[in-house]
Amino acid sequence: MSMPQTVRHINEKRALAALLRAGTLSRADLARELGLTRSTASSIVAGLMKDGLVRDAGEAATEPQSNGDTPRIGRPGTLLALNAAHGTFIGVDLGIDHLHLLALDFAGRVLTQERLPMSSAAMGPERMAETLAERIIGFRERLSAAGPVRGLCVAVPGVVDERGLVLRLPILGWTGWQLREALRRAFPDIAEIEVENDANAFAVADGLRDGASAGSRSVHLLLDAGVGGAILADGALQRGAHGYAGEIGHMPLGEKGFLPDAALPGSLESFVGRDAILHRYHDLGGTRELDALLAGIGAGEASARRCLGEWAHYLGRGLATITALIDPSEIVLGGPVAALFATGEAEVKQALRRHLLPGQPLPALRLSHSGEAGAALGGAGLLHRRHLSVDEDFVFRRADPDQAEASASAEMR
Structure with missing residues (x-):
């Protein structure tokens, strides 16, 4: 790709991202946001509108003069927005x-x-x-x-x-x-x-809502039948060399776990996954229903409270291992079983501290904002x-030898 094409592609994507963040912007505001001249920004917008990615969204409010006293004279600018129907x-x-x-x-x-x-x-x-x-x-x-x-x-x-x-x-x-x-x-x-x-x-869903600050490292646990995990660095997924990064539910914690037929006996998910904790609750005289366990905890039922304590212990132990290895700024819990954290938060944090060296900073622990969706x-x-993102393959791709030779010949002519 030629340099002008590369720069235009990057600025188009920056414009789309700016409109996503702001909702609506005038051409002048967009130019300021991107650090471009108004004429360059207008050219970028014209191309995006031609492709159907951006639309007019009505007139902007009249802007005051730079001294803040007198409104500008003339027609207000037109607001721009992403074209939802694209x-x-x-x-x-x-x-x-x-x-x-x-x-x-x-x-x-x-x-x-x-x-x-x-x-x-x-x-x-x-x-x-x-x-x-x-x-x-x-x-x-x-x-x-x-x-x-x-x-x-x-x-x-x-x-x-x-x-x-x-x-x-x-x-x-x-x-x-x-x-x-x-x-x-x-x-x-x-x-x-x-x-x-x-x-x-x-994890991506939670990042869409909350954004990611520079230098942030977060771990996301999805607590359902099993336990899934994901690691975000500066908002980007870390997949590992073979795509297995984040398989936190498979970390070994003990010999057996609560679930006798677990795929990996003694793994984190064999202690804190839904099937595991409900199997444990059933062993203690309860049912295999998560709602019943939650209700029992709320009512102060001894077997339910014991289940919660054991779940919190093993979850905190697993989170300590994650913290020691990755030192995340935040750990986010989601999925149906994360409802236990609302009641057992203090016990989880106690277990987390207990399994780390004194003085090690603890990550923030919170529930996901994205819900069941x-x-x-x-x-x-x-x-x-x-x-809405820069296509790095498009920007940095190399022409094959035949294309490179043809391009060089054309330039020489």
Whole structure:
């Protein structure tokens, strides 16, 4: 790419990101935000409007003069905004017992969402892919008035490689699930189709809401049937050399855990995942229902309070290991089982401190703001933000030798 094209591409993406943050900006405000001349900013805007990414959003309020006393004379500037109808991005959270579908418009607003019961364990991979496609087709039909679907991301509770191959889905015992290929066959009209780890998507969702400060390091735990994890550095996902970074639920904590048939006995998720803690509650005389456990804790039931104490102990121990290795500024908890933290926060923090050397700074602990829609929102948001971000492959790509030789010959002529 030539330098003028590169600079223009970068400035276009910066303009889109600025409009996403602000909602609306005048051309003059956008020029100031980007540090560009008004003529350059206007040229950038003209191209974005021609491509349908940006629209007029009415007249701006009259600006005062620089001394703040007298309004400027002349017609007010026109406000600009992202064109919400330019595209739609669908995120899907494929859980063990549910399917959550969510759609974002190009302005980053949630258009609609649905949560459906789904018994994933009763299906094999092929049947699951077919059922998933059927549900997405129905969801798209109900989005007929929205802009064209430009991206689809399905979040799954498993390890996913860069090809969209689900390497392992431990809760269901599936390996080598070619989900992205199945989705591409079902939706050939959607340009971008991705499969993502659900904890990664959940972490992205929280970042969309809260942003990321420079130098920040956060760890996100998704506490459901198992325990998923994700690591963000300066707001960017850390995937590791093979895509396994963040598999925090698999950290060894003991010999057995509470769940006898756990994929990894003694792992963090065999102590603090939903199936594990409910198995423990049942052993102590309770039921296998999370709502019943929460109600028992609230009522001061001895077995429920004991369960909470044991859960807090092992979670705090796991968080101490994370803190010792990564030194995060923040640890965010989400998913259904995170509801236990609201009551057991003090006990979790005590366990965390107890398993660290005295004086080591503790990360902030908090619950996620994204709710049950987190993984679906993060999946849609991941693709939406990609459309508003600089394409580094596009900017830094190298021409192949034949193209380079032809370009050099043309320049010599």
